[in-house]
Amino acid sequence: MTQPHPTESMAAAAPVTTEAIRAAVDAGFPATVADLARLVRIPSVSWPAFDPTHVAESAEAVAELLRGTGVFELVEVRRAPVEDGSELGQPAVVASRPARDGRPTVLLYAHHDVQPPGKDEDWETPPFEPTQRGDRLHGRGAADDKAGVMAHVGAIRAFAEASGDFDLGIAVFIEGEEEWASRSFANFLREHRDVLAADAIIVADSGNWDLETPAITVALRGAVAFNLRVDTLTHASHSGMYGGAVPDAMLAAIRLLDTLWAADGSVAVDGLRSADLETPEYDEAQLRSEAGLLDGVSPIGNGTILSRIWAKPAITVTGIDAPDVANASNTLAPGVRVRVSARIAPGQDADEAFAAIRSHLEANAPFGARLTFEEVDTGQPFLVDTSGWAIAETRAAMAEGWGREPVEIGVGGSIPFIAELVEEFPQAQILVTGVEDPDSRAHSPNESLHLGVFKRALLSEALILARLDARATTS
Template sequence: MTDALPVQPDDQPAIDRTEALRAAVEAGFPTTIADLTRLVRIPSVSWPAFDPAHVAESAEAVAELLRGTGVFERVEIHRELEKDSDQLGQPAVLAHRPARAGRPTVLLYAHHDVQPPGKDEDWDTPPFEPTQRGDRLHGRGAADDKAGVMAHVGAIRALAEVAGDFDLGLSVFIEGEEERTSRSFGNFLRAHRESLAADAIIVADSGNWDVSTPAITVALRGAVAFNLRIDTLAHASHSGMFGGAVPDAMLAAIRTLDSLWDADGAVAVDGLRGAGLEVPAYEESQLRAETGLLEGVSPIGRGEILSRIWSEPAITVTGIDAPDVANASNTLLPSVRVRISARIAPGQPAEEAYAAIKAHLEAHAPFGARLTFEDVDTGQAFLVDTSGWAVEETRAAMADAWGVPPVEIGVGGSIPFIAELVDEFPDAQILVTGVEDPDSKAHSPNESLHLGVFQKALLAEALFLARLDAKPRP
């Protein structure tokens, strides 16, 4: 591959196309926001406890938006089998147009499913009623990742308006189960490999440094998640009659789980390791402002704050199946089940990390408590190769759209399917971008999208596509 792509002599000057795209994005932005609000109103939660009809409705709405651009030879909705299962995954949208005149092909990825909303009372506005407050649009999925979907749609619309019947090859893959660990993702890639093959892949599911500074995500932690069941008794017993003589499952769970961290809150599992990435300065005051850390509550871990987030493992207990306080009785619980979510530093295989965590828990279970491991999910970490032509083109497009050059960031979260993209398309250059900012609160109540960030991110993608439309395939 070449490091740079030569501009063709008969191309329209870059500055003319840049300004035309800027004008097209601005003129179409009200329509883009209106379409985004319609998507946000669809409660497309892909988790098993929620109505799958909403995910199907969302897929149909996304397909209609892509058909409406008028640029694709075909737009289809597909469902593929989950990994190692006879269960079909959630519906995904696939659109494709082949490249012409020796131009490259770009694959655009986002997902249309969303996280569960949680409790309505934790939201300032209804989670599925998009509400604009100042320069932010609030609602579940407004940022993660229906704005990613609309960034692709809006960029394609602007490109078609400015360039006409362009030659760039385009594929769009809008997944329907990213928030449920992308269980059919690998099978989808293999089933539609010809339509998905590309020279560059844009994964629009990350964030930016702040509302004024764009970012390219170059490091993502891996993920390990599983249910842990702790059993100590054959049946429940009266806590007054037998408490103090037999261990209940809650006591065993608390003791077992506490062993996962040291006194500083850093992970204390032998076999989990860090990546040693260099990180920029990031003050504790910024961490407090962005996370809502209460006064008097200290951060956890050791070393540079961003190193803890980008470059070190983390373990969180994200759920507990046990009686709530309102229904608590004087009972020794025979069994407790918890959901454990771990983030794995780049460079460590997720399966290796899971084995280390499992061995640690088994070694630290007190009183002979019985442990059962269920519903294990793993996803690989990822480090982006920043030396290729596509990264350089992205940097230039972001700088022109935002007015400042992008920074390279790591993300503490995970996008496990990227490793599958690398395996299936090893020659493609992968770009991880996004529309979020530190105040977007993805996965949390009051999720929101900064409209200024969204417009600049959309323009950056439109510039990237337009400039590749004027260059030969590498």
């Protein structure tokens, strides 16, 4: 790969105009939305409890869309072993077109798998029946991240149509297990390094500031998740006969979990650190509107609201295995299992963070309760280097596509595989973009995509491709 000179840009040589790309996006947008709807209808949940044939079907559908662009020499569905080599991961799609005349290569990433839908009764429309209501397309994966897939496909189509021919190298990696911890991701990168190597990487899996303002994500929290078993008895016992003298597992679990937080709801685990990030103005009213806080329920934590989300750790109990209310007998539970999900600040190592949380729990186990840690998953946080030429080209393309300068944001969620991309391709510049907005409700019931945001994001990416294709060589 040839690195373009950082001062050279589309202004020096523009093979295709913004107007031509905009016209191609406009003409192709109805078909792009229709293709997105077809992808949403495939329930490609990558979790082990769900039918894997749907993920395979989704991968084949994405591969067919990429073949249909007519620009790639290679389009294949491939799999790689998971981390421990015990099995193959979910199917991913790779495509590539080599650069010509010293132009750079860009790698486009998104994922075609989705979160489980949850309870049907929590959805206002069927989760896997894409439904347009006003300016929003509703459905599981409509935003996260099948819209990211289609932003890539639509941008490639529009750029290719407007330019006729181009020299830019394009590689595509559409993952099939991002929602299940990307367990084969590192092996996939190593096995397909020659196909995926690039000068710049666009990760289309984030969001925007609002409906009218684009964003480039420059900070991501890391993730630590695990199952915690709390055991106090060898078997269940009658709560009337032994209650008051024998600690049951539920009591121990509640007392233990409560030690994770201070009175204001901030994390109270020694060894978990915060990052020093500047945050834009964002008030409590906006938080209430976007998060759905009930009247009378107060925010938690301390510091600016965005620093709590972008730059500080957070711990959430996302699941509990215990007798449900319908089957609650008068017994002392011998064991309880909970799922603990922690987000860690940029700059802290994920394994270090897990060790701190484990040490805290072991030191605070009440009544001598026995703790067991299972299914530990970690993902590293990330800070983007914003000084490179690719970021500059992206800012300019977004300003053209949206008619407004982008803002740089942090994200409270995690994209752990970005650290693996950096490890495998240390010279590549990472660009984290997205199609979501504050009301997309990714991972939640009633997930949706704002079609105006989607179109502007797609246009911006097509303009990014044009700007990268126009960069002069250094040779």
